[in-house]
Amino acid sequence: MTLRDETSQGPADTRHQSRNQDQDQSRSRSQKQEQEQEQDGDQPPCWSHHNPVRIRFGRGVRGKLSAELADRRCLIVTTARGRQQLESDPALRALSRSPAVRWVDTVQPNPERTALQAAIETLRHETFEAVIAFGGGSALDSAKVLNVALADGAVTHNLSELLADPRCHRDARPRPLYAIPTTAGTGSEVTPFATVWDRADGQKHSLAGAAVYPYAAVIDPALTDGLPREITRATGLDAINQAAESVWNRNATPITLQLAARALRLGFETLPELVASDLGTQQDPHRCVHLRDRLAEASLLAGLCISQTRTALCHSISYPITAHFGVPHGLACAFTAPAVLRYNATVDDGRLRQVACDLFGRRTTAGEFVESFTRLHQSLDVGPLTRQAIPSEQALLDLIPQMYTPGRADNNLREVDADALEQILRQAWSDAAG
Numbered sequence: 001m002t003l004r005d006e007t008s009q010g011p012a013d014t015r016h017q018s019r020n021q022d023q024d025q026s027r028s029r030s031q032k033q034e035q036e037q038e039q040d041g042d043q044p045p046c047w048s049h050h051n052p053v054r055i056r057f058g059r060g061v062r063g064k065l066s067a068e069l070a071d072r073r074c075l076i077v078t079t080a081r082g083r084q085q086l087e088s089d090p091a092l093r094a095l096s097r098s099p100a101v102r103w104v105d106t107v108q109p110n111p112e113r114t115a116l117q118a119a120i121e122t123l124r125h126e127t128f129e130a131v132i133a134f135g136g137g138s139a140l141d142s143a144k145v146l147n148v149a150l151a152d153g154a155v156t157h158n159l160s161e162l163l164a165d166p167r168c169h170r171d172a173r174p175r176p177l178y179a180i181p182t183t184a185g186t187g188s189e190v191t192p193f194a195t196v197w198d199r200a201d202g203q204k205h206s207l208a209g210a211a212v213y214p215y216a217a218v219i220d221p222a223l224t225d226g227l228p229r230e231i232t233r234a235t236g237l238d239a240i241n242q243a244a245e246s247v248w249n250r251n252a253t254p255i256t257l258q259l260a261a262r263a264l265r266l267g268f269e270t271l272p273e274l275v276a277s278d279l280g281t282q283q284d285p286h287r288c289v290h291l292r293d294r295l296a297e298a299s300l301l302a303g304l305c306i307s308q309t310r311t312a313l314c315h316s317i318s319y320p321i322t323a324h325f326g327v328p329h330g331l332a333c334a335f336t337a338p339a340v341l342r343y344n345a346t347v348d349d350g351r352l353r354q355v356a357c358d359l360f361g362r363r364t365t366a367g368e369f370v371e372s373f374t375r376l377h378q379s380l381d382v383g384p385l386t387r388q389a390i391p392s393e394q395a396l397l398d399l400i401p402q403m404y405t406p407g408r409a410d411n412n413l414r415e416v417d418a419d420a421l422e423q424i425l426r427q428a429w430s431d432a433a434g
């Protein structure tokens with residue numbers, strides 16, 4: 001080492017000189033360690049990216065499905081309202097009127113395990129060539145569950161077993177599933193997860209694995225035109241939150257960070273205007289088409305992000321809030337987002353600042369990201385709408401033991417414990433009061 005060469009002055013050196021040498025050596029060692037740490041930090045981490053879903057996006061893309069699936073025996077999974085929409089849609093009418101179609105049109109919000117198990121029992125001796133999921137996240141997730149449970153190679157038709165042990169569907173060969181979202185928010189059309197709620201244990205479960213991926217995502221933003229304001233708000237918030245959760249996420253990659261930055265920009269630019277504009281009835285219809293298209297893209301990109309990273313702390317916290325107080329998923333996730341962002345900003349490794357720069361198109365700080373998130377939520381009434389569904393701050397805090405969902409909360413950039421959860425919830429409750 002250089003320092004050792006400089007100090008090789010022989011035994012006549014004074015004690016003072018020796019102490020200086022020790023200090024210099026110590027300083028040099030720590031500088032070297034810092035350099036090594038910086039070099040380690042500069043090295044790109046190992047990461048991978050895989051998403052097998054074939055994506056078709058744009059107004060009118062749904063029109064090709066009828067010809068593509070003509071005369072094939074299809075299972076269509078949707079809600080009663082979704083069936084009406086599908087049957088009255090000129091672009092899909094031929095498909096919906098095919099005699100080869102089998103319907104499951106009883107999907108409910110937050111699909112429940114026992115209802116899905118009943119559908120599995122009804123369908124298990126029938127054969128299908130393809131499955132069509134038409135609707136919001138609940139319809140898409142229900143279709144995914146049915147498709148995996150009915151697949152060749154799934155070792156059981158018992159949903160509880162499929163949820164408990166991924167090996168039960170590891171070798172499943174599901175039918176091609178065409179996911180057609182009619183809301184802009186969940187991104188479920190490109191993810192390998194499906195959410196199942198269990199009233200018996202009051203818990204939310206996730207079916208996750210390669211077999212859960214849809215075959216194709218057919219995203220036609222025209223299907224979201226005219227959605228009610230509350231659905232637009234809640235689903236749009238879900239898309240924004242999912243993009244954000246993929247950023248403050250230990251599984252983030254260079255690809256997901258880029259996708260998330262664009263998803264956030266599109267979501268921030270479009271959702272407040274869409275919600276405030278009375279959804280086109282008082283506004284230039286071309287402007288509404290533009291906004292709907294961009295929000296649909298935000299939702300897709302956010303879905304692609306979480307297909308790699310999964311979600312994180314806001315989603316983990318949200319599940320008992322939805323289960324106990326009936327707060328819509330998107331609102332329940334959004335409720336804590338500014339507080340969680342603030343919590344993570346203290347350990348920012350540069351990604352939050354970078355996403356903020358991408359979001360605003362200029363050099364800025366993670367702090368401005370926090371402020372803009374707070375303003376977005378104020379413009380969308382996230383706080384008052386959520387607080388009015390929760391009896392009290394104490395009722396919220398009482399759910400802390402249920403809010404740590406392994407596989408979600410532990411993706412969060414900064415480690416979380418019960419004290420941290422309490423701090424975040426108190427902050428969110430205070431934020432919500434305005």
Ligand SMILES: [Fe+2]
Nearest residue numbers: 186238242333
């Ligand atoms: Fe979500």
